[in-house]
Amino acid sequence: MRIYGALFFAAALICLGVSGVRADELDEPIRRIRMGTLVVETTPGAEVRVEQLRHEFWFGAALASHVFAPWGNPADAAKYKQVFLENFNAAVTENALKWHAMEPRQGQVDYSVTDAILQWTDEHEIPLRGHNIFWGISNRVQPWLKAMDDATLRKTLEARARDIGRRYKGRFAEYDLNNEMIHGNYYEERLGSDITRDMVAWVRQEDPQAVLYLNDYDILTGRRLDDYIAQIRRLLEQGVPIGGIGVQGHLHGDSFDPVVLRASLDRLAEFKLPIRVTEFNFPGQRSKHYEQRGARLSDEEEQAKAKAIVDYYRVCFAHPAVEGILMWGFWEGANWIPVSSLYRRDWSPAPAAEAYRDLVYRQWWTNWKGRADGQGRCEVPVFFGRHRVSACEKEVIVTVGRQEGGGRVSVARP
Template sequence: MIYRLFSLFIISSWLYTPSAISQQDTLDQAIEKHRKGTITIQAPKGAEVHVKQLSHEFWFGAAIANGLGSGNMNPDDLEKYKAVFLENFNSAVTENALKWANMEPQKGQVNHETVEGILEWTEANGIPLRGHNLFWGIEKFVQPWVKELSDEELEATIKHRAISIAKKYRGRFAEYDLNNEMIHGNYYEDRLGPDITAKMAKWVLEGDPDANLFLNDYDILTGNRLSDYLTHIRDLLEQGVPIAGIGAQGHLHGSTFEREALQYSLDSLAQFGLPIMITEFNMPGQRSKFYKDTKLEMTPEEEAQMAEELVAYYRICFAHPSVEGILMWGFWEGANWIPASSLYTRDWHPRPAAKAYRELIFDTWWTEADHTMGEGGEWTVPAFYGTYQVTVDGESQEVILNKEKEKIKLTFSSLD
């Protein structure tokens, strides 16, 4: 593959490259550089200081099944689903609820109930939500009634959906996937011409001027369709399409993945200076035997491999400065298109991958520290970007440390 040849010669700008250190050390150094800032606390000598991270800035998220919004999930499972989600994830994406074919399988019969149910729950719990997706031009996913429309009717109907959905949910979705998987098929472009995506974007922004519109496609991070995607992005940018970010699906590998391909693909996508979201992650993925036969059970060795591969994938993505999040495409065997890729079994037992995931996110990449103030009354702690509670002798402040504000300084009232 071309990307493999290039990767032998190109040194990624975001990685340190001394050959004496391991790849893991290199990634850890990049994480320290790109995912951490500092919190400085001023307090009197002898004051007891506790710094506690509450959440990450980086999106560690998952898809939300329709059952949560519609209420059609078993009540016991629904209660557990919500609790386990909140224990593990800080962001979300609609799995199917917003898709046009799901919302309006019959012309004029639009189901907003499931979307509303998901939004109400995520908003109540402070979970930012991606809207997946407004349009999906793979022909087999286009409703029969849509195909029966004349070209004029089709364009008018697309315009109506774009404006009406954006207006109805204005300010409630953090971002949208505009027109899904266009390099693999685009029924709307085939019917209406190459400017239809730009029109879709324009109409969405009529309904919600602040909407963030993402692209989303697959087989990119393997390198197989990377070149096509880069060309596609350039073409849309040249048309003036207001792209807010790049979505790259993370489930086209097998039970393992090629590290070099993932790193090179992320570097290549970063050339546009746009945020990158890993939108649909499964391990094992769509090219594994577990996708072909969803009833297969893993051996203990395969369970261990799954945990190892998941950690390696997350580490590479978290180390890259252009990546803003990873969203699993299912976390529970009871609602996951690749059941073997779930963190939790059907009866809610955590698998080895769940334990590895939690250790990575809430231990290795988590900041919590105590300190007794000495002379000078100042202490600085390196901290992962996120929300913090800082307590000095029982007095607490909640603060946000992020990429835009890499350093913050707190002075407590006891100094006055």
């Protein structure tokens, strides 16, 4: 069983302040939470190389629908996919799975973009979040659904849940069940408080292994944290099998408060459920640049943005309950908050891209070279994930997981 809470963060308390996060103070909990020991057994004195191939922690991003649709620009689509694979190891559908996007007119369901995304992520072994099966905010509910009587609406919701569960059985790593319920839940208003439990049951009757998350916003700012906690508690008391807690990262401004971020994560961790930061933008929706579609950050603002993103990731990576962060857009050509992008419209990297890559692919990346001792053994500290071990002109791929805490591999001379 995972152990969450303040114990792991005791060493990090003094690092947090409204002006930023001291990296050196977060390094110790990161080592304890995100690293283990890989024991390599080989020929005595042999040179050994351990190279990380992929993190266990999800460093992900949303996938834009038009990149996978026939109407998209082929050159941009190819570059988009290339840059994604260079930067991320997990994904989420930005719009493709949303019901109002799949079935804007009753009975005319378009699965093509979702299918294309799944085909591509399967090919590249990218775990994919399904965002979302339902979205009960009133203006996201199709008019033809609102025109139904209660009995017909309930049957239609059941059909949607079963259709997704059956068609994509085993394909999505997890789903957002009913998006942003603390901000509006049309289906509960119409059909009663048990509808969330019924939605889960319908999906899981078709896909028993489906992992169904809650997902909401303004949580990590602390503003709606109490409401979210109350909702989670109520659903658990109803017997709803919540698979995880999704917390969006849109509602920050041009800065964020790391104390509030950590405290919010600590309180959510008390539920002993995995947490993902599901939709991260920085600057966020409360930024002065949010409504300025053609805005450009100054050099100083670009540097501040890069530092804030690194600080945000450090706080989350150092928290034992958090299992991933997914950016809600990484390219200015496909990002609802363009100034939050890592890459500009011409694909040149912003300072934030360089800072992000340095953090994930250098500071938090295993790249070790040494020699086995006289017994043919070496112990290598590694970040949890997949690694290539080379020795004696032979290579072995090994996965070291957090649940196991370490691993062992034998690389014998051929």
